[in-house]
Amino acid sequence: MKKSTLFSILTIFLLIPATLYFGSHIKGRWYYLTSTLVIIEIMLPFFASFESRKPQSRELVTLAVMAALATASRVAFAFIPYFKAITAVIMITGIAFGPQAGFLTGAISAFASNFFFSQGPWTPWQMFAYGFAGFWAGLVFYGRQKWCRPWLLGVFGFLSILLIVGPLLDCCTVFTVLSKLTWANALVIFGRGVPVNLIHGLGCGVTLMVLTKPLLYKLNRIQKKYGMMQKEEGNL
Amino acid sequence: MSQDSFSRCHPAVNFLYFVTVIGFGVVIQHPAYAIAGFLGASLYYLLLKGRQGLSFIGSMAGMLVLITLLNPLINTSGEHILFRLFGRPYTLEAMAYGAALGVIFALTMIWFGCYSEVLTSDKFTALFGNLIPALSLLLVMVLRLIPSFTRKTKQIIVARSAIGKGADATESRKDQIKSGISIVSALTDWALEGSIVTADSMRARGYGCAKRTNFHIYCFRKSDAFLVGLIALLAALVLALGGTEAGFTPYFYCDYVTLGFPAYCALLLVPSIMYLREAIVWNNLKFET
Numbered sequence: 191m192k193k194s195t196l197f198s199i200l201t202i203f204l205l206i207p208a209t210l211y212f213g214s215h216i217k218g219r220w221y222y223l224t225s226t227l228v229i230i231e232i233m234l235p236f237f238a239s240f241e242s243r244k245p246q247s248r249e250l251v252t253l254a255v256m257a258a259l260a261t262a263s264r265v266a267f268a269f270i271p272y273f274k275a276i277t278a279v280i281m282i283t284g285i286a287f288g289p290q291a292g293f294l295t296g297a298i299s300a301f302a303s304n305f306f307f308s309q310g311p312w313t314p315w316q317m318f319a320y321g322f323a324g325f326w327a328g329l330v331f332y333g334r335q336k337w338c339r340p341w342l343l344g345v346f347g348f349l350s351i352l353l354i355v356g357p358l359l360d361c362c363t364v365f366t367v368l369s370k371l372t373w374a375n376a377l378v379i380f381g382r383g384v385p386v387n388l389i390h391g392l393g394c395g396v397t398l399m400v401l402t403k404p405l406l407y408k409l410n411r412i413q414k415k416y417g418m419m420q421k422e423e424g425n426l
Numbered sequence: 427m428s429q430d431s432f433s434r435c436h437p438a439v440n441f442l443y444f445v446t447v448i449g450f451g452v453v454i455q456h457p458a459y460a461i462a463g464f465l466g467a468s469l470y471y472l473l474l475k476g477r478q479g480l481s482f483i484g485s486m487a488g489m490l491v492l493i494t495l496l497n498p499l500i501n502t503s504g505e506h507i508l509f510r511l512f513g514r515p516y517t518l519e520a521m522a523y524g525a526a527l528g529v530i531f532a533l534t535m536i537w538f539g540c541y542s543e544v545l546t547s548d549k550f551t552a553l554f555g556n557l558i559p560a561l562s563l564l565l566v567m568v569l570r571l572i573p574s575f576t577r578k579t580k581q582i583i584v585a586r587s588a589i590g591k592g593a594d595a596t597e598s599r600k601d602q603i604k605s606g607i608s609i610v611s612a613l614t615d616w617a618l619e620g621s622i623v624t625a626d627s628m629r630a631r632g633y634g635c636a637k638r639t640n641f642h643i644y645c646f647r648k649s650d651a652f653l654v655g656l657i658a659l660l661a662a663l664v665l666a667l668g669g670t671e672a673g674f675t676p677y678f679y680c681d682y683v684t685l686g687f688p689a690y691c692a693l694l695l696v697p698s699i700m701y702l703r704e705a706i707v708w709n710n711l712k713f714e715t
Contacts, residue, residue, distance in 0.1 A: 217671050218453040219530070241560050247628035251621040254564055258571030259610075259617060265579040266609040269602050275610065294564075302568040305547045310538045311452075366452075366531055367493055369501045369523045369675065378500055396603065404611045412618045 194242035198235035206231050221365040222311065229318045236293050236321070248416075253291060256283040257299035261306075274390060276303075277323050277355065278397035281347060284328030285338065285402070286409040292324025292332075312362045319358035326350060338406065340399045348395030356387030430474065431704040432697035436650040437549035439657075444541045446661050447694065451533050456672040456680055459690060460529040466694025467536040473701045474543045486535055490528035497524025503676040523674035540697075552642035559638045575617060582609050657696065663689035 206228055213224025245253075260279035267273045280299060284292020300316040330346065331337055360383040364376050433440070451463045472479045497520050498504075504517025547569050551562040586592050591605070664670070667686030673679050 216453055219455050220453065222452045223449065237558065237561055241558055244634065245560050247633045248622075248625040250560065250564055251567065251625040251628070252618075254567035254571055255617045255621045257564075257568045258575050259614060261568075261572050262575035262579055262613070263610050265576050266583070266613070267603075267606040269597075270599065270606070273603075273606075275606070279610075298561075298564055298568055302565060302572060305542075305569060306572065308539060308542045311534050366534070367497075367527055369497055369520070369527055370503075375500050397607075400603065400607050401610060404607070405614055408611065408614050408618065412622075416622050 192242070194235070194239040197238045201231055201234050205234075221368070221371055225361070225365045226311075226314050229314050233297060233314075233318060233321065236290065236297070240290070240294060249291075252287070253283075253294055253298070256280075256287075256291075256295045257302060260295065260299040261303040273393040273397070275393070275397045275401070277320060277351060277390070277394045278347060278401055279405075280320055280324040281327035281350075281394070281398060282402055282405050282409075284324035284326070285331040286406055286413075287328070288332045289325045289328030292326075292328040293321040294324075296320035296322070296324035311366060312359070315359060315362040319355045322358065323350060323355045326354065338402060340403065343402050344395040344399035346395075347398035348391040351391035351394045352384075352387050356383060356390060359383075360387075430697075431700045433544045435653060436644050436646045437545065437553040438646070439650050439653045440545050440549065441553055442654060443657055443696065444537065444545065446657055448534060448537050448541075450661070450664065450690065450693075451537060452530060454670045455526050455530065455674075456670050457526055457529075458680075458683055458687060459670055460526055460533065462687070462691050462694060464529050464533040464536070466691070466698070467533045467540065469695075470698045470701070471536050471540050473698055474540060479539075482539060483532075483536065486532040489535075490525070490532050493528035493531060494521055494524040497521065497527060501675060504674075505677050517675070519675045519678055522678060526672075526674065544697075548642075549644070552640075552644055555640045555642070559640075563638070571617075575613060578616060579609060579613055582612050653696070657693065660689045660693040660696075664693065 209224060209227050209231060213220050213227065216223065256279065260276045260283075263275040263279050267275055276299065277296075280292060280296040283295040297317040297320065300320040301313065304310070304313050304316070327346070327350070331343075357380055360380050363383070364371075364379045368375050368379065432443075447463070447467070450459075451467075454460065454463075468483050471483065475482070498508075498516045499511070499514075501520045501523065502515050502517065504515070504519030506518035507515040508518055508521070509516050547565070551566055555562045583592065586605070586609070591608075597605070664686045667684045667689065669681040669684035669686050671681045
C-alpha cells in the first residue's frame with residue numbers, strides 16, 4: 191500500500207475520532223479547538239498525497255498561478271462591491287484540472303491571501319471551505335465538457351456557495367461565539383449569514399456564468415499547446 | 427524593518443509560543459484567565475504596533491460589547507432574569523457568559539494579530555520547508571505571484587483605459603463586469619504563458635532530481651532552547667495545577683485561582699518582557715556614552 195494512502199486511512203479512522211473523543215473531554219471551551227483540529231486533519235490527506243506524489247515543475251507552477259490569479263482577480267472587480275471572483279476562479283481550476291488540483295488551489299489561495307490581510311481563527315476554515323469549493327466543482331464537472339453550460343455553472347456556483355461554502359465559513363463563527371451549542375442556536379448564526387452568502391453566491395454564480403467559457407478555453411488551449419497538467423514523460 | 431527581540435528568535439520558538447497561548451486562550455473560560463490573556467495579548471500587540479494598534483484593539487472591544495449584549499438573546503438559561511424580551515428571559519448569567527466569550531474572541535483575534543506580525547511568510551516556510559517541501563514551495567510561489575499579478579492587473583486596466591475601454595465607477599454594472607472579465611482573461615493568458623517559462627527553467631535547473639536543499643538564516647541558539655524549555659514548563663504548570671474551570675449558565679461557578687494563574691501570566695508576558703528588557707538595555711547604553 192502506498193504510504194500516503196495508509197496515512198489518509200490512519201487520519202480518517204484513528205486521528206479524527208481520537209480528536210473528537212479527547213477534544214470533547216477538555217475542561218473548558220472545546221468547540222473551537224476541537225472543530226478546528228478536525229478541519230486541519232481532514233485537509234492532511236490531501237496535502238500528504240500531494241507531497242508524496244513529488245509533483246513536477248509544470249504542475250506546481252500551474253497550481254501556483256491559479257491560486258495567485260484567484261486572489262489577484264479581486265483587483266479587476268474592485269469597482270463592484272461584494273463581487274468576489276476568488277471562489278469562481280478556484281472552481282474553474284477544479285473544473286479544468288480535476289478535484290485534487292481544485293482543492294489545493296483553494297486551500298493555498300486562502301492561506302496565502304491571509305498573509306496579505308491577516309491570519310485569524312478563520313484561516314483553517316477558509317482554507318477548507320475554498321478548497322472544498324474547488325474539489326466539489328471538479329468532482330461534478332471535471333472531464334464533462336457537455337455539462338459546462340453557462341446557466342448550469344451559474345446555478346451550480348450560486349447553490350454551492352449558499353448551501354455549502356458559506357455555511358462552512360459560518361461554522362467558524364458558530365464555534366467561536368456560541369455559548370451553548372444546540373441546533374437552534376447554530377441556526378440563528380447560520381440564518382444571520384444568509385444575506386452575506388446570498389451576495390457571495392450571486393457574485394460567484396455570475397462570474398462562473400461569464401468567465402468559465404473564456405477561461406476554460408484558455409486553460410484547455412495551454413494544456414494542448416504545452417502538455418500542462420498531464421503526465422510528464424520520464425523525468426526529463 | 428526593525429524586529430523586536432522575540433521576533434528575532436528561531437521561528438520554532440515563535441510558532442510554539444503562539445500555538446500555546448492561542449490554544450489556552452480559546453479553551454480556558456475562567457474570567458481571571460480570560461482577562462489576563464486579553465491584557466497580555468493587547469500589551470504585546472501595542473508594543474509591536476505602537477499607537478496604530480489602538481484602533482484594532484478598540485474595534486475588538488466593540489465586538490466584546492456586542493457579543494455580551496447579543497449572547498442572552500440566544501442563550502436564555504440563568505437564574506437572575508433582568509427583563510423579558512419578546513417573552514424570552516434575558517439573564518445576567520448569559521450576559522456574563524457573553525462577556526467571557528467576547529473577551530476570549532478578542533484575545534484570540536489580538537494574538538492572531540501578533541502572530542501575523544511576528545511569524546511572517548518567510549519564517550513559516552523556513553519552519554516547514556523540510557517537512558512539506560512541495561507545499562511550501564507552492565506557497566512561496568503564490569506569495570510572490572500575488573503582488574506581481576496585482577501590478578499586472580493595474581497595468582492592464584491603465585492600458586485599457588488609454589484606448590477608451592476603461593470601465594470606472596461611472597459605467598453601468600454590466601459594463602463593469604464585462605470589463606472585469608476581459609481583464610481577468612487577459613491576465614490569465616499572460617500568467618499561464620509566463621508559467622511555462624518558469625516551469626521549463628525549473629526543470630532545466632534540475633528541479634525534482636534530488637532532495638531539495640533550503641537556505642535560511644535562522645539558527646537554533648542556546649537562548650532559543652531556553653525559551654522552548656520555559657514555554658513548555660509554564661504550559662505544563664498551567665495544565666498540572668488546574669483551577670481553570672468556570673461555568674456561567676444556568677448558574678455561575680468558577681474554580682479558586684491556583685498557582686497556575688501566575689504561571690499563565692508569566693507565559694503571557696514572555697514576549698513583552700523580552701521587548702521591554704531590550705528597550706531598557708538600549709536606553710542605558712545610549713545614556714552611558
